[in-house]
Amino acid sequence: MADVPELLDANLHRVFNNRDADARRRVIDDIYTDDVTFTEPEGTVTGRAALDERAAALLGRTPATFVFVEDGPRYVGTSTGALPWRFGPPDAPVARGIDVITVLDGRISELLTVLASED
Template sequence: MATPAELLAANLHQVFGNRDVASRRAAIDATYTDDVAFTDPEGTVTGRDALEKKAAALIDGAPADFIFEHDGLAYTGSDTAALAWTFGPSGSPVARGIDLITVRDGRISALRTLLHE
């Protein structure tokens, strides 16, 4: 069973930072519950397929040199965790945010993304 810290890393790198469709989908199936709720400034979507569409739109629409990087320490509890991140060319981010996750049965059941303004 994955730890909250491992789930944060998978969410950031294997899902939202992954440009390979097949491995991204495999990571989604391994990382999130069937009924995962993902909330960002655009609203909330529910389910793995909806989360896949959000991740694909984000990473596939970004320039090839844009990557997600950790921006500090991960904070974890038994069923919640948080991680700050940056997005953009390495060392020159164009976006910053924080992901907050809720964990159920070793998978992410809720993901909330907050953006720095």
């Protein structure tokens, strides 16, 4: 079973930063519950396959030079965690946000992505 810091890392770097579909899916099967709920500005989906589709769609519509980079400290509780990030070319991000996870039995059961406001 993974702990909260490991799951934060895997979610950002090994799933949403991973353009290799097969490798990404193996990690998804490893770190999320079967019925994981993923909520982001485009809506909410449930299940590993749906989360994988969202990650693939995001990576598929952005240039290969776009990457997720941690953008601040990790916030870690016993069953929750949060990780701020930025996305885009390493020197010129086009988006910033934070991922908040809920962990159940060593796997992510809920993932909430909130984008930073431009205001």
